[in-house]
Amino acid sequence: MARKKKADEGGGGAPAWLVTYSDLVTLLLTFFVLLLSMANMDKMKFNDALGSLKGAFGLSGSVGKIDITKPKVISFAPMDDDFINRLYQKVNTALTRLRIDKDIDLVKDRGAVVLRVKESILFDSGSTLLKAEAHSILRKIAALVKPLPLNMRIEGHTDDLSSANPQSSNWDLSVQRAVSTLKFFASEKLIPLERMSAVGYGAQQPIVPNTSNEQRALNRRVEFVLESLGHYKKELPYLIDANDQLPF
Missing domain, CATH: 3.30.1330.60 (OmpA-like domain)
Known part of the structure; x- marks a missing residue:
């Protein structure tokens, strides 16, 4: 009886290493999606993406503001x-x-x-x-x-x-x-x-x-x-x- 009870206490579910691995893969996927979304270097989108990235990695507080402000350049926009x-x-x-x-x-x-x-x-x-x-x-x-x-x-x-x-x-x-x-x-x-x-x-x-x-x-x-x-x-x-x- 004691041996059967010990087997029942073991329970089911995925191994601990698999859960950690899944979390890592999810975070990596999130990271590369964010890199893709930031490809146009739009300042507002960049800052939003930065905040999402910090949240995904469980960071809190400020890690330093990234300033990507560029000088305003008037450019010619060709018409179609x-x-x-x-x-x-x-x-x-x-x-x-x-x-x-x-x-x-x-x-x-x-x-x-x-x-x-x-x-x-x-x-x-x-x-x-x-x-x-x-x-x-x-x-x-x-x-x-x-x-x-x-x-x-x-x-x-x-x-x-x-x-x-x-x-x-x-x-x-x-x-x-x-x-x-x-x-x-x-x-x-x-x-x-x-x-x-x-x-x-x-x-x-x-x-x-x-x-x-x-x-x-x-x-x-x-x-x-x-x-x-x-x-x-x-x-x-x-x-x-x-x-x-x-x-x-």
């Missing part, structure tokens, strides 16, 4: 092909209506819609001062761009020939022309200043090889890049969900 195609068609129609389609090339480039204007329309050779006759062209561009809930980046470009002014490089010339154009829009209050930016690329972004005078003339240009900052689908849902609601 469907949106670009519809925007291109609407802008092209507006160019024809405003009768400036002969003065401006409309292209799709770098994930955006670009208005491309030749140097000779806006500036004299080597000059950074806008021509008087360029004002009407720029006013028409402003009338086209202002209704669009998009930002505009003004880019200056030159050919590869050295500047005639030894004190000014092609890069300087391209920047000054972009800024002069921006100042005109701002001084005339044609487009809000916060929607514009100016940049110069010198001869670094030719559209054709600089192998002839005609091709160099094409590379000397000012471009108006219609761009979106951030996630434009969230900011401009009515432009994405409806085909005919671009503001023209």
